[in-house]
Amino acid sequence: MKSKARLMQGNEACVEGAIAAGMKFFAGYPITPSTEVAEIAAEKLPLVGGKFIQMEDEIASMAAIIGASLAGSKSMTATSGPGFSLKQENLGYASLAEVPCVIVNVQRSGPSTGLPTSPAQGDIMQARWGSHGDHPVIALTPSSVRETFDLTIKAFNLSEKYRVPVILLMDEIIGHMRERVELPEISEIEIIDRKKPTVSREKYLPYKADDDLIPPMAYYGDGYRFHVTGLAHDETGFPTNNPAIADKLYRRLLDKIELHKNEIIEWEEQCTDDADIVIISIGGVSRAADTAMKQLRQKGVKVGTYRPITVWPFPEKRLIELADKVNTFVVAEMNLGQMALEVERIIKDKAELIKVNKVNGEAIYPEEIIEKIEEVL
Amino acid sequence: MPSAIVSEYFRTNKLPQIWCPGCGHGIITRAITVAIDKLGLDRDKICIVSGIGCSSRAPGYMDFDTLHTTHGRALAFATGIKMANPDLKVIVITGDGDATAIGGNHLIHACRRNIDITAIIYNNNIYGMTGGQYSPTTPKFDKGTTAPYGNVDKAFDIPALAAAAGATYVGRSTAYHTQLLISLIENGIKNEGFSLIEAISVCPTYYGRKNKKGSAVEMLEWQKNHAVNIAAASKMAPESLDGKFLIGEFKNSPEPEYTKEYQKIIDMFKKE
Ligand SMILES: Cc1ncc(C[n+]2csc(CCOP(=O)(O)OP(=O)(O)O)c2C)c(N)n1
Ligand code: SF4
Numbered sequence: 001m002k003s004k005a006r007l008m009q010g011n012e013a014c015v016e017g018a019i020a021a022g023m024k025f026f027a028g029y030p031i032t033p034s035t036e037v038a039e040i041a042a043e044k045l046p047l048v049g050g051k052f053i054q055m056e057d058e059i060a061s062m063a064a065i066i067g068a069s070l071a072g073s074k075s076m077t078a079t080s081g082p083g084f085s086l087k088q089e090n091l092g093y094a095s096l097a098e099v100p101c102v103i104v105n106v107q108r109s110g111p112s113t114g115l116p117t118s119p120a121q122g123d124i125m126q127a128r129w130g131s132h133g134d135h136p137v138i139a140l141t142p143s144s145v146r147e148t149f150d151l152t153i154k155a156f157n158l159s160e161k162y163r164v165p166v167i168l169l170m171d172e173i174i175g176h177m178r179e180r181v182e183l184p185e186i187s188e189i190e191i192i193d194r195k196k197p198t199v200s201r202e203k204y205l206p207y208k209a210d211d212d213l214i215p216p217m218a219y220y221g222d223g224y225r226f227h228v229t230g231l232a233h234d235e236t237g238f239p240t241n242n243p244a245i246a247d248k249l250y251r252r253l254l255d256k257i258e259l260h261k262n263e264i265i266e267w268e269e270q271c272t273d274d275a276d277i278v279i280i281s282i283g284g285v286s287r288a289a290d291t292a293m294k295q296l297r298q299k300g301v302k303v304g305t306y307r308p309i310t311v312w313p314f315p316e317k318r319l320i321e322l323a324d325k326v327n328t329f330v331v332a333e334m335n336l337g338q339m340a341l342e343v344e345r346i347i348k349d350k351a352e353l354i355k356v357n358k359v360n361g362e363a364i365y366p367e368e369i370i371e372k373i374e375e376v377l
Numbered sequence: 378m379p380s381a382i383v384s385e386y387f388r389t390n391k392l393p394q395i396w397c398p399g400c401g402h403g404i405i406t407r408a409i410t411v412a413i414d415k416l417g418l419d420r421d422k423i424c425i426v427s428g429i430g431c432s433s434r435a436p437g438y439m440d441f442d443t444l445h446t447t448h449g450r451a452l453a454f455a456t457g458i459k460m461a462n463p464d465l466k467v468i469v470i471t472g473d474g475d476a477t478a479i480g481g482n483h484l485i486h487a488c489r490r491n492i493d494i495t496a497i498i499y500n501n502n503i504y505g506m507t508g509g510q511y512s513p514t515t516p517k518f519d520k521g522t523t524a525p526y527g528n529v530d531k532a533f534d535i536p537a538l539a540a541a542a543g544a545t546y547v548g549r550s551t552a553y554h555t556q557l558l559i560s561l562i563e564n565g566i567k568n569e570g571f572s573l574i575e576a577i578s579v580c581p582t583y584y585g586r587k588n589k590k591g592s593a594v595e596m597l598e599w600q601k602n603h604a605v606n607i608a609a610a611s612k613m614a615p616e617s618l619d620g621k622f623l624i625g626e627f628k629n630s631p632e633p634e635y636t637k638e639y640q641k642i643i644d645m646f647k648k649e
Contacts, residue, residue, distance in 0.1 A: 046643045051460050056486040060453035067457025093447050220442040221465050223421040229445035
């Protein structure tokens with residue numbers, strides 16, 4: 001049985017998804033266009049025995065969710081542009097110390113305060129490389145309200161499973177859009193919890209990974225008396241300067257994602273079978289891409305769409321296959337070519353690449369994509 | 378042979394610690410474990426959190442659940458831990474730079490919330506780990522590597538700052554006055570709310586050397602000769618306090634605790 005259909009905003013669907021996934025702690029600091037996530041979390045969490053705190057800034061919010069996660073609560077924070085920048089140091093901490101947590105970034109125009117609070121997609125590269133050093137991350141981008149619900153759950157599941165911070169990379173269009181959605185019953189939702197140690201305290205090595213490259217995780221207060229640090233550490237969790245051990249750790253952190261990337265990566269494609277031209281886009285822009293495709297198809301132009309759902313890791317393998325048969329890729333994004341860089345790297349010069357970019361605070365309209373495509377026909 | 382306290386509460390396989398000979402941080406760390414011992418707390422329900430700095434290395438040697446975080450942010454991590462599991466006794470170990478410079482914002486807000494965390498600031502009046510730059514507690518005119526002609530900044534009075542920001546238990550002691558330090562930490566942990574204990578340390582390597590304060594022993598002697606207990610100070614003539622500093626219990630005024638207050642909201646609104 002489906003629950004009744006509701007008119008819901010993307011930001012609200014995010015909180016609904018988080019609570020369905022088992023979120024019990026949220027720490028945040030207000031910033032448009034993400035604020036509703038905090039407001040709704042503040043309202044809903046106590047109803048399920050969870051806790052909300054408005055911290056003094058985004059750095060503290062990020063720190064608090066890591067602390068809460070280590071003490072056993074599934075945790076999330078939400079922010080936008082400037083706040084996402086502030087979170088980066090502690091986000092790297094969560095990557096290195098392998099602390100599951102979810103960071104929502106409802107992207108707005110930047111750099112700096114930019115065009116508050118118009119939509120943008122300028123944080124694609126920051127989501128991947130924003131924190132210093134090579135570090136693992138997963139980033140997911142929803143393009144509808146319902147998908148925001150589903151991907152928030154997926155974000156929690158992936159973060160719990162792989163012990164990695166997961167970024168829900170939304171944009172203002174999706175965050176503030178209202179759509180009619182039907183949410184699934186809780187019993188229909190798959191929920192993943194981090195694996196816990198099965199050995200005694202004496203035998204527990206907090207950073208000794210199993211064959212899946214993921215170490216079991218105890219909670220503070222469970223009696224394991226373990227140490228967590230942002231310094232390079234060995235399997236015991238204590239700092240080391242040993243180059244071989246540090247090397248092994250850093251490589252495992254990335255390999256952990258690489259090994260499981262087929263389970264992590266998700267994308268959606270439409271009409272690519274016979275397509276000469278494929279529009280690549282994410283989030284709010286994908287809606288314009290869909291319309292553009294449909295209108296061009298009516299005119300007989302063979303257009304398809306390709307929508308990465310995980311932007312990081314980027315759904316690369318399928319794109320390589322497509323590059324062998326597609327003449328032209330059109331990368332449409334609300335920035336000056338960040339995802340295009342990734343596409344360029346992947347398709348090499350096997351196909352032509354055209355960019356549709358917009359950074360003036362307005363959404364990309366279907367006509368703008370159509371116009372660009374008609375220019376090259 | 379390590380003492381009973383050390384073999385009981387320290388990760389002896391991680392010793393010796395990284396601190397310089399004569400560093401005051403070891404004395405303060407030991408005092409924390411003595412206070413925990415005296416309180417007879419369940420040691421599996423204690424979580425010790427630190428930031429970054431020489432002082433913040435202490436938890437790595439202490440046999441509890443321990444978390445070594447990022448520079449300045451220990452209190453924010455600790456807030457998340459306490460919120461997620463209020464049964465834990467959360468103790469924060471932090472340096473003067475860690476707590477009052479980069480972490481100053483988190484410090485005043487943890488005080489304001491009166492969340493049940495006990496923070497111990499190891500104040501050595503300098504940035505030790507990075508090699509002797511002046512900190513927010515370096516006395517005016519003293520030297521640091523970034524204050525080669527003398528520091529022109531005015532120093533923070535940490536207990537006054539914490540008390541004004543809303544901490545409900547505030548005290549100060551020194552590495553020399555360990556008995557007082559132990560009892561302040563004990564009381565701080567007992568206080569259900571935010572407790573702040575400033576523990577004045579010694580850094581002979583940087584602060585001492587830069588400012589010609591002599592050996593570690595001479596620095597501890599200086600503490601002995603210049604600290605006046607606040608209880609005694611009230612009976613002394615103001616002139617006799619010139620050049621001295623106060624130690625002791627500065628504030629002890631319990632108020633409703635943050636996680637308990639939040640729990641009331643859950644109890645009122647939770648849907649079963
Ligand atoms: C974000 C950030 N900025 C700067 C540093 C460099 N840093 C490490 S420790 C430290 C100062 C530590 O001084 P304090 O907190 O007083 O502790 P002490 O070493 O004196 O015990 C600094 C500036 C850092 N690790 N992270
Ligand atoms: S540098 Fe100073 S604070 Fe750091 S360990 Fe040495 S004496 Fe202690």
